[in-house]
Amino acid sequence: MATQEAVAHDLKTLTGRLHQAREETDALFRIVRPEAVYDRPIPERHRIIFYHGHLEAFDWNLLSGPCGLVSTQPELDRLFAFGIDPIDGQLPADTPRDWPQPEQVEAYKQRVRTALDGALEQVPNPELLLNVAIEHRLMHAETLAYMFHQMPFERKVQRTVRRILDAGAWTPAVANVPAGPATLGLRRDGGVFGWCNEFEEQTVPVPAFRIDRYKVSNGQFLQFLEAGGYDNRALWSDADWAWKAEHGIAQPAFWVARGGEWCYRSMFDELPLPPNWPVYVSHAEASAYARWQGKRLPTEPEWQRAAEGSAVRHNEPPRDVWDPSPVNTGSEQVAGLFGNGWEWTSTQFAPLPGFRAYPFYPGYSSDFFDGQHYVLKGGSVRTAASMLRGSFRNWFQPRYQYVYAGFRCVGLED
Known part of the structure; x- marks a missing residue:
């Protein structure tokens, strides 16, 4: 049984991490100019003002009961409670008038933080609940980053940028992975934090396979585009082709055509398309490219x-890094698996055996076990270090282009 001193130390560590996560999201919101707070940078997502309130409402709805607190603004607790995940093109139709004024949201944020900070010692299970609050906020820090990525530059406050454009010459290569076990998830009795979909640990046999040593780069994907890949009906599923046709999808969302040349839209500027950076695309686009190559996307176990044995980053990403590194950064047999862009898999998001939803957040995973989301692994340059763990399972709809997500291919069986 933990001593009082140990519990107090754990609580101090966790509250310190929570305050750091708040600083991270506060810094991100300062990128947005005041006149842009009601913008909706991505059609499928809420307006920016929602996220100002959502992070605090989530913490309040999660922690206020265990802390013995009573709400003074239940209408805002409800308004900011849930994000959206539109299916079948059902986009949000709200207007700026449907949301409170920024000063109201700021006052709500401060009240929530003050109330919770004065009562966190009452939380009966701080290791679990505070880790949920921390990682939820850090997930949204990445969501905010890729949302703000899509905003016009003049709607943002410029920041210093650090980037690596070239890591030397490289040649596409294949790694041979021998047959053996793959361990998915975590042991529930392992004493480490995980989300509900990371449990229970499962070991599965994986036959030998060949996988790209490097992520697919912008330069490689450009060859697909120039070969007519977006117009080749045979490369796309029926649903993906219909989506592409309806929305006029003809290039990755991070690419911009300028004067007959392709440019890359970074967070604060445009630059000539970096051919060695990983391409960011939807699952639909990644799948079409893989078919064009006569390959496929890897399964989650693969x-x-x-x-x-791959290296996992344990330090937080520098705040002035917004772009990936070249795909050949790293010396592992399969390079760049963690922290240089999420990677699409062909596995639909589903529970591992022994799955149990957290009773305080029952819909976190189970609402998306619907056959319409795919597992992503690995993490991006904007993913917090705590979530760069092999067991972490991200998921998105297959026709969502905006995530910092790339892919690599697996060769078809002989």
Whole structure:
């Protein structure tokens, strides 16, 4: 049984991490100019003002009960409670008038933080609940980053940028991964934090396979585009082709055509398309490219098997890094699996055996076990270090282009 001193130390560490996470999201919101707070940078997502309130409402709805607190603004607790995940093109139709004024949201934020900070010692299970609050906020820090990425530059406050454009010559290569076990998830009795979909640990056999040593780069994907890949009906599923046709999808969302040349839209500027950076695309686009190559996307177990022994970043990303590194950064047999862009898999998001939803957040995973979301692994340059763990399972709809997500391919069986 933990001593009082140990519990107090854990609580101090966790509250310190929570305050750091708040600083991270506060810094991100300062990128947005005041006149842009009601913008909706991505059609499928809420307006920016929602996220100002959502992070605090989530913490309040999660922690206020265990802390013995009573709400003074239940209408805002409800308004900011849930994000959206539109299916079948059902986009939000709200207007700026449907949301409170920024000063109201700021006052709500401060009240929530003050009330919670004065009562966190009352939380009966701080290791679990505070880790949920911290990682939820850090997930949204990455969401905010890729949302703000899509905003016009003049709607943002410029920041210093640090980037690596070239890491030397490289040649596409294939890694042979021998047959063996892949371990998915975590042991529930392992004493480490995980989200509900990371439990229970499962070991599965994986046959030998061949996987790209490097992520698919912008330069490689450009060859697909120039070969007519977006117009080749045979490369796309029926649903993906219909989506592409309806929305006029003809290039990655991060690419911009300028004077007959392709440019890359970074957070604060445009630059000539970096051919060695990983391409960011939807699952639909990644799948079409893989078919064009006569390959396929890896399954989650294959990705996990390829990641065995790979280096995982343990420090937080510098705040002035917004772009990936070249795909050939790293010396592992399968390079760049963690922290240089999420990687799509062909595995639909579903529970591992022994899954149990957290009773305080029952819909976190189970609402998306619908056959319409795919697992991503690995993390991006904007993913917090705590979530760069092999067991972490991200998921998105297959026709969502805006995530910092790339892919690598697996060769078809002989």
